[in-house]
Amino acid sequence: MSKTPPGTMRNGANAMHPLCPTPQSGRPIVSVRGLVNRFGEQVVHDGLDLDVRPGEIIGVVGGSGTGKSVLMRAILGLREPQEGRIEVLGLNALTDDATQRRAIERNTGVLFQDGALFSSLTVGENVQVPLKEYHGDLPDSLRYELALLKVKLAGLPADALNKLPSQLSGGMRKRAGLARALALDPPLLFLDEPTAGLDPIGAAAFDRLIRTLQQALGLTVFLITHDLDTLYAICDRVAVLADRKVVVCAPIQEVERFEHPWVQEYFHGPRARAARTTRDATS
Numbered sequence: 001m002s003k004t005p006p007g008t009m010r011n012g013a014n015a016m017h018p019l020c021p022t023p024q025s026g027r028p029i030v031s032v033r034g035l036v037n038r039f040g041e042q043v044v045h046d047g048l049d050l051d052v053r054p055g056e057i058i059g060v061v062g063g064s065g066t067g068k069s070v071l072m073r074a075i076l077g078l079r080e081p082q083e084g085r086i087e088v089l090g091l092n093a094l095t096d097d098a099t100q101r102r103a104i105e106r107n108t109g110v111l112f113q114d115g116a117l118f119s120s121l122t123v124g125e126n127v128q129v130p131l132k133e134y135h136g137d138l139p140d141s142l143r144y145e146l147a148l149l150k151v152k153l154a155g156l157p158a159d160a161l162n163k164l165p166s167q168l169s170g171g172m173r174k175r176a177g178l179a180r181a182l183a184l185d186p187p188l189l190f191l192d193e194p195t196a197g198l199d200p201i202g203a204a205a206f207d208r209l210i211r212t213l214q215q216a217l218g219l220t221v222f223l224i225t226h227d228l229d230t231l232y233a234i235c236d237r238v239a240v241l242a243d244r245k246v247v248v249c250a251p252i253q254e255v256e257r258f259e260h261p262w263v264q265e266y267f268h269g270p271r272a273r274a275a276r277t278t279r280d281a282t283s
């Protein structure tokens with residue numbers, strides 16, 4: 001296991017991280033094959049395949065209830081699928097082996113759809129939760145400094161550290177969640193609809209932050225979103241969930257042209273045109 005001190009900036013981290021394949025290797029950082037997820041009679045995924053490449057921001061889109069969050073939970077080992085194989089950083093995500101599971105957890109940062117900060121803890125204490133779990137031997141003062149660093153990295157003012165989540169705006173809470181997700185310097189970041197509920201300016205600022213951090217820290221980002229602007233602004237590739245699988249995964253210019261009813265409606269329907277008009281007017 002890596003002994004890299006937390007908080008260390010690893011420029012080009014993907015190439016340096018011991019578990020991370022280099023972009024040149026051609027090996028995916030996440031590989032999903034033949035995934036089947038069912039809830040009773042309901043089949044959510046049926047033979048879903050997906051590769052995430054090291055160093056990319058992959059946008060995951062699909063209608064509501066198509067199984068984007070379930071896919072993320074399965075990749076994170078939080079849900080056991082009925083069938084399929086999932087590898088994360090070369091490790092089997094579906095194993096019962098506690099050491100391997102911990103290695104995956106240690107190397108993945110997650111911002112869940114509901115943000116899920118501990119409401120009775122300050123932002124600083126929230127960010128310190130993973131630090132305490134994995135770096136319990138660090139002096140309190142150093143852990144505090146690391147939390148402060150992450151909070152600043154996420155674009156929050158230093159005084160946010162001592163505030164409760166309820167004292168922050170929605171956008172600031174998202175940033176606090178991001179700071180916590182980055183606490184352990186993970187090479188791989190999972191974000192489930194991070195800009196949902198933010199106003200367009202706040203959402204665009206959050207997108208820019210993700211792109212900046214991804215480039216500065218060499219992150220790979222798995223980003224579930226509804227937001228067309230986000231796809232255009234920061235995603236290297238876009239995976240579309242429909243018909244219980246990933247129907248296309250490609251750069252957005254290719255995905256736009258993909259012949260599928262949901263894809264065509266999403267990229268060329270009235271809402272898409274409105275988004276495009278706004279984008280053209282502001283760029």
Ligand SMILES: Nc1ncnc2c1ncn2[C@@H]1O[C@H](COP(=O)(O)OP(=O)(O)O)[C@@H](O)[C@H]1O
Nearest residue numbers: 039042044062063064065066067068069070071
């Ligand atoms: N724990 C669960 N129990 C039963 N059904 C679930 C559970 N989690 C998700 N589902 C169902 O699986 C489908 C996909 O859910 P989800 O991945 O949350 O969709 P989304 O693409 O909107 O993120 C939904 O129809 C949802 O109702």
Ligand SMILES: [Mg+2]
Nearest residue numbers: 068069070113
């Ligand atoms: Mg969801």
